[in-house]
Amino acid sequence: MNIAELPDIQPYSLRKADKEKLLNTTLTSLSRHHYAYCAPYRKMMDGIGFDPKKDYHYVDLMFLPVQLFGMIELCSAPKEEIVRTLTSSGTSGQARSLIFLDKETAANQTKVLTKIMSSFIGTKRAPMIIIDSESVIKNRNLLSANVAAISGFSLFGSTRMFALNEKMELNTELLKSFIEQHESERILIFGFTFKVYRHFYKELIKAGIKPDLSNAVLIHGGGWKKLENESVSAKEFNKKLNDVCGIRRVYNYYGMVEQTGSIYMECEYGHFHTSVFSDIIIRRAHDFSPADVGEEGIIQVLSILPKSYPGHSLLTEDKGILLGEDDCSCGRLGKYFKVTGRLEHAEIRGCSDTYDGKIN
Amino acid sequence: MTLMTEKLTDIEYLFPKEPSMDNLVHIPGEETFSENAIAYLDALAHILNKDPRAKNYPDVATFAFFCRKGNLLQLKKKYLYGNSLRLGRGLIFHITPSNMPVTFAYSLVFGIISGNVNIVKVSSKKYAQADIICNAIYELSKERKHQIFSTRHALISYNAECSASTYFSSICDVRIIWGGNDTIDEIRKNKLPPHSFDVTFADRYSLCVINADKFNAEKSPEQVASGFYNDTYLFDQNACSSPHLIVWLGTDENVETAKRKFWNNVYDLVKVRYILQPHSAVDKLATFYYQAVQSERIKKADMPDNLIWRTELKELSKDIDNYRCNGGYFSEYKASSLRELSNVFTNKFQTLSYYGIEKEELIQFITQLKPIGIDRIIPIGKTTEFSLTHDGFNLIDTLSREIELL
Incomplete structure (x- = not known):
């Protein structure tokens, strides 16, 4: 599947039946592609019973648990064609994942991210404040998930300003002068949810500063990570930021390094949306069958982008609820859903763990 | 003081x-x-x-x-x-x-x-x-x-x-x-x-050996299944003595029949008694894929849901203890004899639970083949019982x- 084949398609423009057709073809052909070019993937598919000759409905295609990318190197392109390797730390205690990108997949990720973002914030670049420290992006070939996201979203900035110093402290002077300098322009702000909350919102409160960002647009994602106990609801998050800097347009997104590009943006009604480039299926843990609308389950994410690694159909460790399809009040077509949390690690009974602390 | x-x-x-x-x-x-x-x-x-x-x-x-x-x-x-x-x-x-x-x-x-x-x-x-x-x-x-x-x-x-x-x-x-x-x-x-x-x-690894010929004649398969449940699901298959590998002995035909009979009986119990944690379901799938990549020609056996995960092996390798998952994940292998197993045992192996094998045969197995590992040989259903020999x-x-x- 080449994204160039969909040059003019709008991200939220396909109804269920049309999208199904598109996904059946593209996702099945991706499964075949990875089966042919990724030896470990082929062994997995042979074991689970995938038939490369069969035409699958995409709901019946196999999915890989995301944690596998931390256990096995999975690459479907010749190693010499890999231009970038993304890495995520995974959840605590897990090995970090490696995601191999060739030129085509990397370019498609950028194209699709641009398409999705443009439909929310327009195509015009704007001055951009990044709620992070510039030091985190001074990196080499190996890109962490954070850096990948920052550099992806940076494309929308005409100029960029990193709001945090190396100690992750808010540089209030720099922030003030940047806002003054771009007084008449619409400013974009990007950051990870927990960093925006801890290093931007809380720091502004502490410093007693109320910058005027009423004309700005905030894009944030990535959830709360280790700050789960500090987390606030989306509504509260937006209200608090509005209180401190007057910001009104806040967009959260759901995404992961294993499927960079085809992110799920939150609409004005607080729902995450699948685009024509992606889909989600909520699965029941009991038998992995698709859950009904309104029923909580494990989130499976699908994306038509991953070609250089077999990440087009993944089972996440997140729980979510499908809210509907093609009928969100915001008018965007496609499935819309909410994320309800992480899958808890079960308390496992057994006799192999006497250590009461964390071993590093 | x-x-x-x-x-x-x-x-x-x-x-x-x-x-x-x-x-x-x-x-x-x-x-x-x-x-x-x-x-x-x-x-x-x-x-x-x-x-x-x-x-x-x-x-x-x-x-x-x-x-x-x-x-x-x-x-x-x-x-x-x-x-x-x-x-x-x-x-x-x-x-x-x-x-x-x-x-x-x-x-x-x-x-x-x-x-x-x-x-x-x-x-x-x-x-x-x-x-x-x-x-x-x-x-x-x-x-x-x-x-x-x-x-x-x-x-x-x-x-x-x-x-x-x-x-x-x-x-x-x-x-x-x-x-x-x-x-x-x-x-x-x-x-x-x-x-x-x-x-x-x-940390230890345990297995269960079942004689299919004998099991097919078993009049109370549900009792054997109940014992197996206590060995495994009762402690989320996380006790050291919980089997992760099921070895079948017998003719091809008998083994197929025995497998069906055995797992149907286990399934009936697990379905009623066991609560599968959602994370376990994902872990089982991940374990299976990992095992598929590291081993040769494994197949997932058909089961109605994720309560019991059965991975069928064509060959048994020494690193089998790397592929385990709690909460009901079993590798299955049909062996020609106990003798064949002794090649893969390492000092990680702890409990061999058994069904339908004569004590005499088990004693001979230990004395003649001198397996590395295997500290306990226990009838199916009794693996979690404590004894003064451990x-x-x-x-x-x-x-x-x-x-x-x-």
């Missing part, structure tokens, strides 16, 4: 309730299976049996049953042979598991009946079972008859940051470390006195001194 209590401040005292452990160092070991010890444990069993809360916990009831005089006298007959003169080694420091609620109590009992004084580190995780047992030990200490004997042990709890392990290690005669391997490494950083030693229960140690012999008298 207030050495211990001065040094160690972050300790939670489960029994006795006041920190008074310093005297433990000076109490001598007793005879193994002493009358006092047997009377004490029998009284403990009585208190546990009367506790209405204990009825909700089969593991507590089983423990109480183990402590009964009748059982202990039988064990005495089996383990105290000849005219051997035996005394406990002295002070035993037990580091017990955080995810098996009752193991700490068995560890204590092993220490008591072999004649020792005991400091038992109980997990800081709270279990009702531990609460019930500690409470019974406390109640017993108030009975005049058992007052003095009650001063021979302490149950405590503390987290990994506490330096208590260093101190207890420096004064104990034997240190019992229940795994995992990381814990053993961590605890071993603390020095023991020159004469002292460790008894370690490392991981190849005769605990009575290990935890006591035999005095040579000529």
Whole structure:
């Protein structure tokens, strides 16, 4: 599947039946592609019973648990064609994942991210404040998930300003002068949810500063990570930021390094949306069958982008609820859903763990 | 002397309730299976049996049953042979598991009946079972008859940051470390006195061997399945003795029939009794894919849902113990004979549970093939029962001194 084949398609423009057709073809052909070019993937598919000759409905295609990318190197392109390797730390205690990108997949990720973002914030670049420290992006070939996201979203900035110093402290002077300098322009702000909350919102409160960002647009994602106990609801998050800097347009997104590009943006009604480039299926843990609308389950994410690694159909460790399809009040077509949390690690009974602390 | 209590401040005292452990160092070991010890444990069993809360916990009831005089006298007959003169080694420091609620109590009992004084580190995780047992030990200490004997042990709890392990290690005669391997490494950083030693229960791997020809003739397959359930799902398949590998013996045709009959029966039980954690379902899938990549020609067997995950192997490799997952994940292999298995055993293998195999054959298997590993050969359904022989140690012999008298 080449994204160039969909040059003019709008991200939220396909109804269920049309999208199904598109996904059946593209996702099945991706499964075949990875089966042919990724030896470990082929062994997995042979074991689970995938038939490369069969035409699958995409709901019946196999999915890989995301944690596998931390256990096995999975690459479907010749190693010499890999231009970038993304890495995520995974959840605590897990090995970090490696995601191999060739030129085509990397370019498609950028194209699709641009398409999705443009439909929310327009195509015009704007001055951009990044709620992070510039030091985190001074990196080499190996890109962490954070850096990948920052550099992806940076494309929308005409100029960029990193709001945090190396100690992750808010540089209030720099922030003030940047806002003054771009007084008449619409400013974009990007950051990870927990960093925006801890290093931007809380720091502004502490410093007693109320910058005027009423004309700005905030894009944030990535959830709360280790700050789960500090987390606030989306509504509260937006209200608090509005209180401190007057910001009104806040967009959260759901995404992961294993499927960079085809992110799920939150609409004005607080729902995450699948685009024509992606889909989600909520699965029941009991038998992995698709859950009904309104029923909580494990989130499976699908994306038509991953070609250089077999990440087009993944089972996440997140729980979510499908809210509907093609009928969100915001008018965007496609499935819309909410994320309800992480899958808890079960308390496992057994006799192999006497250590009461964390071993590093 | 207030050495211990001065040094160690972050300790939670489960029994006795006041920190008074310093005297433990000076109490001598007793005879193994002493009358006092047997009377004490029998009284403990009585208190546990009367506790209405204990009825909700089969593991507590089983423990109480183990402590009964009748059982202990039988064990005495089996383990105290000849005219051997035996005394406990002295002070035993037990580091017990955080995810098996009752193991700490068995560890204590092993220490008591072999004649020792005991400091038992109980997990800081709270279990009702531990609460019930500690409470019974406390109640017993108030009975005049058992007052003095009650001063021979302490149950405590503390987290990994506490330096208590260093101190207890420096004064104990034997240190019992229940795994995992990381814990053993961590605890071993603390020095023991020159004469002292460790008894370690490392991470192990277990399997179950079923004779298909016999199983097909079984009139009560549901009972075999129930035993298998107790070996596996009852403890989320996370006890060291829980089988992860199922080996079938018999003709191709018989094995196919037996598999169907066996798993149908297990499934009926699991469906009613077991609650599958969502994360376990994802872990099983991930384990399967990982195993698929690292092994050759494995296949997932068809099952109606994720309760039982069966991975069918065409060949059995030495690294099979790497591919395991809790909560009902089984690798299955059809072997031509027990002999074939002995090639893959390593010292990680602990329990071989069996169905439909004659004892004579099992004895021959051990004596002729001398497998590495395999410390226990136990009928299906009985793998989680505690015995005084554990991981190849005769605990009575290990935890006591035999005095040579000529």
